Amino acid sequence: MTSRTFEQGTDGRPGAEARHGDRPRGEARCGERTLADLTPSATAQVVSVSVPGSPAVARRLADLGFTPGAKVRMLRRAPLRDPLIYLVKDYEICLRRAQASCVNVVAVDR
């Protein structure tokens, strides 16, 4: 399941269509797609975690709290824009952009 989500994510179109049902039509294009795309203080909900070729890292991200349905708030970026700090499951965790972009999310209205 995780690998399928990743393929959809890379070629863009099918992934966007698959998530259409979750959001109003007009937002599909500009909506955030991974944690790395969030701006500070934006909140999103995890859809899936997909790390190509490394299921252990995907499971680790889930262990850190990035499970489908979890609400994540981006808190801040480091001075050189990487790494990034998120609030998830009541605690703060710092991820590199590389890992954050493995977590697919949908925006949540505040």
Added chain:
Amino acid sequence: MSSSCHESGQPAAPMTQLPQVALVGAPNAGKTSVFNALTGLNAKTGNYPGVTVSRFAGTCRVGDRRFAVEDLPGSYGLDPVSLDEQVLVDALDGNGMRAPDALLIVVDATTLRRSLGFVAQVLARGLPSCVVLTFTDELLRRQGAVNVDALSQALGVPVVAVVGHRGHGLAELREQLLDWRDWPTPVIPPPVDPGERDAWVESVLSYAGYRAAQPHGHTRRLDAVLLHPILGTVVFFAVMVLFFQTVFTLAAPLQGGVEAFFGVLSGWVSVHVTNPWLSGLLGDALIGGVGGVLVFLPQIMLLFLLISLLEGVGYMSRAAFLMDRVMGRAGLEGRAFVALLSSFACAIPGIMATRTLPSARDRIATMMAAPLMTCAARLPVYVVLIGLLVDPTATFGPFGLQGLVMFGLYLLGAVSAMLAAWAFKKFGDRRGQPTPFYLEMPPYRLPAPRAVLLAVWGAASSFLRKCSTIIVATTMVLWLLLNLPLHSTEQLQAAGVDTADSAAVSAHVVDHSYAAEVGRLVAPVFDPLGFDWRINVGVLSAQSARETFVATLGQVAAAEDPEEPGDALRAMTYSDGPRAGQPIFTAPTIAALLVYFAFALQCVATVGVIRRETGTWRWPLVAFGYLTVTAWLLAYLARTVTAVFVG
């Protein structure tokens, strides 16, 4: 099996009969303070067989019963993504070592929503388990709540709330340990599927009346400044300068004190031991060797004091966050920064500080890079050599040229350290997947004095216990090489040496010592660098510790003041070979020497510490080999390039 087995810090024979209790938990859950509270100062550190992962084991006494307690590597889950986590899983499975009889799962109450997922994975292993809930005081302060009894019912295992630094709950935890055979196990094991696990966690939390802690106000306000893109960077550099300054300025007088004490001691020996040879062996080799080890102690203790203070407050995670991108260029992560920075003072505490890195590959890469950072022991060598190379009045723009050369050498050290780390990370272990980087940002807390002191004590005692023997032994051997064979007064007089002049005597002894023979023997190796056999002796004696180079050169050059050998060195000429009569210390030779000292691993203590931290001789040998070869090649390059410029 592995050569390191017998030294892996495994408990003594009677301890293996004891019930084995292992602590598991996330890296910030307070595992170490629970471990320290249970075992006190009885903890032993070592390595797991064959891997560079430190092992912490100790005993806990409850009444008349004893338990073997082991602090397993911290992890967020049981699907290993690093060598350390593989060790954790192997330890739980009893793979290559005895499996624990019972587990203490240490959980930070303020991160319960995440941590219960880990608890579920551990409980699924079916070992008798007890959950140790830490930071409950903080949960309450931040308007959170949890009912410990209800949590115990919902999980189906005992739960004990412990406030480590206050000692609350420890008596109850010890009582629980007595009953480990009767600990209840969950009637229905928690789900292993991640999707179902979330639902299980939520049901447990709601049964236990869990209310999450409010965001920590102080932390929010402090982070707004300390992690601010501009302000945060400024504060970071200020903290690091302060850190570095404290280590240098506070350690220097303490080190001076240690040196003075051993100076007095060896002076006392030379007065009271009449046999000159025995007095030299005791005074110079033994006492000098012990002093040479102890002189590092103030720096190590100060560095660990500051590191554990910064760690305890929570600033270390912030520093790692700020520096991660820069360190990422070398394939390392933010946490490696502190270890490399410490190595500017001395590579030994720097290498010991790699313990804070969660991945074994990062630890190795950092250890291989740390000796390249310009440590304090290189400073006296650089001062003498730069004094010979550069006219003190020469300037380049507004800067003195001597200072610029010194700065250049520091820069050379830092840049090559980063390159070395990058190379070791890239080519060191191609099998392993790169470890993903994640780092919990704990709220700012007041560090527990006990934890800080234990960290300092642990660092100091492990350095002394494990490293003193090897350093003292090497110093003795070197001293013997430099002073054997023996020369009687008659022999000295026959050789035309003024026996009243101790400098002349020691110069003659060194000239005719086994070390000198070795110096001539290795001459073909160092000839291309322009070193004559006397420099070779200096370089060889500096192999135990760099700063001895200055004194040895002083002795060899028969300088009147061995600590200021500048003039005598300038006058030195090649004594034999095709270059006989020409001055030795020309710009190309000095450049080659400077570069050689910048790269070569000339420090027995560092070799000993790498052996100690990795648990194998492989890495100290790799470090020694690659640094010596690099040193020679680059010194040759420096000599050639300088010769072109000087003409």
